Amino acid sequence: MAPLNIQQGTSRHSAYDLRDPNAEASERHTLAVTVDNEAGVLARVIGLFSGRGYNIDSLTVAEVDHAGHKSRITIVTTGTPAVIEQIKAQLGRIVPVYEVHDLTVEGPSVERELALFKVTGTGEKRVEALRLADIFRANVVDSTLESFVFEITGTPQKIDAFGELMRPLGLCEMARTGVAALARGN
Amino acid sequence: MTQPMTGAKMVVQALKDQGVDVIFGYPGGAVLPIYDELYQQTDIQHILVRHEQGAVHAAEGYARSTGKPGVVLVTSGPGATNAVTGITDALMDSIPLVVLSGQVPTFLIGNDAFQEADTVGITRPCTKHNWLVKDPDKLAETIHQGFHVATSGRPGPVLIDIPKDVQFAEGTYVGPVKAGHGHYHPKVKGDRETITRLVEAMETAERPIFYTGGGVINSGDAATQLLRELVEATGFPITSTLMGLGAYPASGKNWLGMLGMHGLYEANLAMHDCDLMICVGARFDDRITGRVADFSPNSIKAHIDIDASSINKTIHVDLPIIGDVAHVLEDLLRIWKSRGRKVNKEALKPWWAQIDEWKTVDCLRYTPSAQTIKPQYALQRLEALTRHRKDRFICTEVGQHQMWAAQFLGFEAPNHWMTSGGLGTMGYGMPASVGVQVAHPEALVINVAGEGSWLMNMQEMGTAVQYRLPVKQFILNNERLGMVRQWQSLLHGGRYSHSWSEALPDFVKLAEAFGAKGIQCSDPADLDDAIAEMLAYDGPVIFDCLVEKHENCFPMIPSGRAHNDMLLGDADTEGAIGTKGAVLV
Numbered sequence: 001m002a003p004l005n006i007q008q009g010t011s012r013h014s015a016y017d018l019r020d021p022n023a024e025a026s027e028r029h030t031l032a033v034t035v036d037n038e039a040g041v042l043a044r045v046i047g048l049f050s051g052r053g054y055n056i057d058s059l060t061v062a063e064v065d066h067a068g069h070k071s072r073i074t075i076v077t078t079g080t081p082a083v084i085e086q087i088k089a090q091l092g093r094i095v096p097v098y099e100v101h102d103l104t105v106e107g108p109s110v111e112r113e114l115a116l117f118k119v120t121g122t123g124e125k126r127v128e129a130l131r132l133a134d135i136f137r138a139n140v141v142d143s144t145l146e147s148f149v150f151e152i153t154g155t156p157q158k159i160d161a162f163g164e165l166m167r168p169l170g171l172c173e174m175a176r177t178g179v180a181a182l183a184r185g186n
Numbered sequence: 187m188t189q190p191m192t193g194a195k196m197v198v199q200a201l202k203d204q205g206v207d208v209i210f211g212y213p214g215g216a217v218l219p220i221y222d223e224l225y226q227q228t229d230i231q232h233i234l235v236r237h238e239q240g241a242v243h244a245a246e247g248y249a250r251s252t253g254k255p256g257v258v259l260v261t262s263g264p265g266a267t268n269a270v271t272g273i274t275d276a277l278m279d280s281i282p283l284v285v286l287s288g289q290v291p292t293f294l295i296g297n298d299a300f301q302e303a304d305t306v307g308i309t310r311p312c313t314k315h316n317w318l319v320k321d322p323d324k325l326a327e328t329i330h331q332g333f334h335v336a337t338s339g340r341p342g343p344v345l346i347d348i349p350k351d352v353q354f355a356e357g358t359y360v361g362p363v364k365a366g367h368g369h370y371h372p373k374v375k376g377d378r379e380t381i382t383r384l385v386e387a388m389e390t391a392e393r394p395i396f397y398t399g400g401g402v403i404n405s406g407d408a409a410t411q412l413l414r415e416l417v418e419a420t421g422f423p424i425t426s427t428l429m430g431l432g433a434y435p436a437s438g439k440n441w442l443g444m445l446g447m448h449g450l451y452e453a454n455l456a457m458h459d460c461d462l463m464i465c466v467g468a469r470f471d472d473r474i475t476g477r478v479a480d481f482s483p484n485s486i487k488a489h490i491d492i493d494a495s496s497i498n499k500t501i502h503v504d505l506p507i508i509g510d511v512a513h514v515l516e517d518l519l520r521i522w523k524s525r526g527r528k529v530n531k532e533a534l535k536p537w538w539a540q541i542d543e544w545k546t547v548d549c550l551r552y553t554p555s556a557q558t559i560k561p562q563y564a565l566q567r568l569e570a571l572t573r574h575r576k577d578r579f580i581c582t583e584v585g586q587h588q589m590w591a592a593q594f595l596g597f598e599a600p601n602h603w604m605t606s607g608g609l610g611t612m613g614y615g616m617p618a619s620v621g622v623q624v625a626h627p628e629a630l631v632i633n634v635a636g637e638g639s640w641l642m643n644m645q646e647m648g649t650a651v652q653y654r655l656p657v658k659q660f661i662l663n664n665e666r667l668g669m670v671r672q673w674q675s676l677l678h679g680g681r682y683s684h685s686w687s688e689a690l691p692d693f694v695k696l697a698e699a700f701g702a703k704g705i706q707c708s709d710p711a712d713l714d715d716a717i718a719e720m721l722a723y724d725g726p727v728i729f730d731c732l733v734e735k736h737e738n739c740f741p742m743i744p745s746g747r748a749h750n751d752m753l754l755g756d757a758d759t760e761g762a763i764g765t766k767g768a769v770l771v
């Protein structure tokens with residue numbers, strides 16, 4: 001017989017495979033999911049992740065089409081390539097889901113997150129905090145004689161970096177929105 | 187058609203417009219307005235069950251034996267929570283159900299009101315979709331969409347939670363056409379390109395096999411016909427999962443029998459050694475694959491499934507085809523025919539010779555006995571005495587008896603075999619047989635049961651008697667939770683922890699107490715006459731078949747083992763499952 005001109009499959013892990021499921025490298029993916037903004041839809045998405053043991057690194061949701069009652073959920077997740085494929089297929093199966101886009105593989109995209117940082121301190125530390133905020137293009141949205149609230153937008157990495165710098169300067173509280181992302185171009 | 191009516195009336199109207207003629211339910215405070223509407227009409231028959239779990243399994247039996255969705259009506263709180271096992275069962279086995287539950291009035295939701303439960307919250311993970319309807323104007327539309335979701339794509343259960351004030355309130359009724367389907371439209375046509383690659387592979391394959399499942403049956407009669415045509419035309423061997431039995435006839439010459447954990451030797455070895463596996467409407471479940479790493483190591487795998495999430499879930503396949511089985515098989519056959527109906531005839535001969543050699547192992551053999559009824563013998567006799575009945579429907583409970591039924595009974599047509607596959611729900615079969623008999627009043631409906639499972643929903647005998655449903659409860663009574671015991675003997679050194687019942691009822695008296703007929707049989711010599719008596723009786727029967735207590739079910743692929751590593755009998759079981767395999771179920 002002529003060899004079949006098809007690349008042969010390899011087994012993937014399952015609960016019944018005793019190999020180490022972490023053997024394959026994990027990847028970070030950003031998924032954009034368009035859903036009907038109906039009661040319980042977020043619970044369905046979150047329940048899918050918790051019920052099937054997938055990771056959620058970040059999740060944001062808001063109605064983006066008020067007339068059509070559609071929301072966009074942006075999920076950042078990590079998993080092996082097979083798990084990422086499963087996540088997308090499982091999301092696609094949810095009845096109020098219209099579309100699932102994997103922004104990580106569908107071409108270049110932009111990701112932004114907004115964060116608020118409260119930094120307390122006086123003297124040199126306070127000045128240094130203000131100087132760094134300037135470098136990071138963070139805005140001061142509240143200030144007292146002993147504290148600032150900075151607003152910063154950027155990639156999650158940029159926000160992480162800013163947080164690291166603020167820590168020794170009196171960072172006492174922070175709030176982050178999670179990632180919002182769009183594909184570049186048209 | 188739009189007109190004002192109360193929510194309760196809309197429920198009944200919507201069911202009528204969906205062509206529903208029977209529903210299974212149990213009343214309570216939160217559904218009284220709907221029950222009041224049911225009382226005032228005659229188009230829809232309501233079957234009063236004895237427990238809401240029974241209502242759901244009965245609706246599953248109805249659905250699987252007719253191809254139509256089953257409909258369930260339960261009250262709020264305990265009514266809904268009792269239904270959860272059945273709903274989960276239907277989800278796992280892709281059975282279309284529409285479950286209507288009552289809810290406390292909207293203004294009490296969240297107050298821990300009497301008989302309030304977060305029904306949509308509880309059932310979210312075990313339904314295909316669910317809705318809480320707070321607006322009477324949305325009620326009819328939601329019910330119609332519920333039917334659409336339950337029956338299209340991969341079928342499954344939906345639940346619609348209806349607060350009591352919505353049942354009383356007036357709203358505008360819309361019919362099914364006006365309600366529309368929303369945006370839920372799963373893709374049914376497979377990718378032509380990939381189908382053509384599969385045809386190419388079929389033309390040259392040396393050791394091909396069809397591996398089919400419940401998806402063929404769910405796809406409908408056309409899918410079954412096309413599958414049969416394809417198998418006959420190609421001459422390829424075919425095996426099936428538990429859920430797919432009957433799609434290809436057991437008497438067909440290419441039939442290898444069921445595969446999987448308790449599947450036939452020849453079916454499992456053919457799966458292991460094949461070079462082309464064509465999976466049609468099955469999902470590489472762990473009962474089928476055994477150890478994933480060693481699953482059919484040298485084959486090209488094609489997978490036809492309507493659910494994209496089934497593809498590459500546990501087994502990576504080479505040719506994924508997302509679509510409805512009937513649509514895909516139609517294209518597959520057409521393309522294969524148009525390219526000259528080619529198969530690798532030369533290679534198929536030795537492949538069949540190999541399969542025939544495996545068959546000589548006679549993997550279902552057992553040691554017969556003249557003193558005690560062997561469970562396998564009981565099923566062989568049941569088969570011999572009922573095989574001629576085209577209208578025979580078989581339900582089962584869960585356990586050894588279920589696997590023996592799958593091994594020893596032959597199914598010639600789809601939709602004649604109802605068993606709890608994915609969830610493995612003890613207590614499924616008795617109520618399922620009620621639902622099947624409601625759908626087919628003249629048919630022969632037999633529930634092959636284990637005594638343990640049967641007791642879990644035995645209250646439904648009351649339903650059978652009330653509606654004069656002549657269901658035959660064929661209990662293979664080994665006075666043991668046989669399947670648990672079998673695992674304990676394999677895995678836990680024969681320490682039979684809580685795997686037998688000390689106080690079983692007298693099943694004959696129990697039958698009589700329900701107003702049914704009871705028959706007991708313990709002597710193999712009397713078995714044929716006793717079965718004949720059961721079949722001749724025009725009414726429900728409990729048949730207490732006292733069988734060998736310690737018989738184990740073979741062949742068996744122990745957890746964590748490969749397909750070509752099967753146990754064929756008790757002699758093979760010594761140390762069969764290692765410590766790693768023991769953690770699996």
Ligand SMILES: Cc1ncc(C[n+]2csc(CCOP(=O)(O)OP(=O)(O)O)c2C)c(N)n1
Binds near residue numbers: 584585611638640668
């Ligand atoms: C609701 C439920 N509880 C527990 C189990 C675990 N279980 C699987 S088979 C079995 C024993 C079944 O006993 P019986 O119905 O007498 O059948 P047998 O195996 O003896 O034929 C049990 C307890 C199950 N499948 N379902």
Ligand SMILES: [Mg+2]
Binds near residue numbers: 636663665
């Ligand atoms: Mg038993």
